[in-house]
Amino acid sequence: MLLAASALLLGIPAAATAYASSATMGTGWIRLAHLSPNTPAVDVYLYSFGNSNAMIVLHHVAYGTVSPYESVQAGDYSVAMRAAGASATSQPVLSTSVTVSAGHAYTVAGMGPESGLRLQILDDELTAPPGQALVRVIQASLKEQVVKVTLGSTVLADGLKFASVSSYQAVSPGAMTVTVSSSGGTVNSSVTLAAGTVHTLVVLDGASGLEVVSLEDASGMGEPPLGGVSTGFGGTAPHGPGSPVPWLAAIGAGSLLALTGGLRLRRNRQLHAGV
């Protein structure tokens, strides 16, 4: 009992000095997407696992929508999709559970055709190799079931099937042309990828033909600084007592001066007395 109490007391300062970052602060990220071409708009709910009150509700999420990332505590969550406007307590059309690890990001996307709709959990990369950008492709076109995607001269994916995701590829940063080719033809669009960023290219069914949306998933910096900063001169810092040497020197010099003056006076007096 005593031991437990002292351990608790000792544990408190240790916990208070724990340091930050999403990983060490115990947070991760999650985003929600609707990538099923023939599925009508849905309401998407995010629940902390076992809690029936939704943390986040996105209303009327239509095909092609990808939400921004939400920062959440690491742990277990569930995602449910209901028809747009359906009661929050109604039976969901689909639901799945997702485990968020600290410092990691996830996309939970409704994928596939409406008849085979599923919620897929994607592990999202945050870190690009130094000086490069990282890119992957989500194939969400039902009109063109198989596509080839190139970025500049780099083939990102060949024979990529509907409702599948390519692996990430590191590319040189810069402005480039994305080319999506399929049996229906070729579509070009331009993207700019900065060093230190991670992107997802989503191939979608457009009003006429294919569309490519470039998502910036994460960004660090091309040249992260080394170490901390030197931003203080100490003007407001507590100071110890200054050196006594100047004051002692002043006292010494004063004593010498006073002594000399005093001796002179005395000699003068003796001279006068002697006349």
Next chain:
Amino acid sequence: MPTRRPAAALALAAGLVVIAGGTAGLLLTRHPTPAMRPVAAGVAALPAPTGPIVAPPQSAAPTPVAAPVSLTIPLIGVQTQLITLGLTSTGALQVPSTTSVAGWYTGSPRPGAIGPAIIVGHIDSLTGPGVFYRLSELKAGDRVYVKRADGTLAEFRVTSVQTYLKDQFPTEDVYGPVPDPELRLITCGGAFDAATGHYLSNIVVYATEVG
């Protein structure tokens, strides 16, 4: 030699004055001076700035974000222009040449764009408080505002305030990639080493854009 008498008397008097001054100085400086105390939180609170708040970019339709021009932290009375900073020849962050303004590292994302935007300011000068003197008073939930060149405002919420020894600075935590618009405010803190003229620690405020 009567003509020497005033000079001798003057020397005696001056000597006594110097002794008195030296003794007073010695006694008065025997006590350490405490750190300057920040004024009570909220006393210098500024009104939150106004301007159109542009929602964080939907990743499906990223909007370009204008460069930052000023920083306001109402709770701790910070209102400063933002200068631009690069890296030194050794790869460390440059710091503002004056202690009264903060600066944004141009190699980091613009505040409000995805990623960690880096803003640096001094805690003090040789003689008094600098622009980030009260940074360590911030707490989770406090608001930070960045105004941009196009007049738009980005609002951030403090998520964490940390103190790190400079020789254990967690580069990856502070500068590493994130998938949402975040801010890092950095200054000095901890103990001051009078021998080297540097503080031993850095204070880092982590903040996330309010969606």
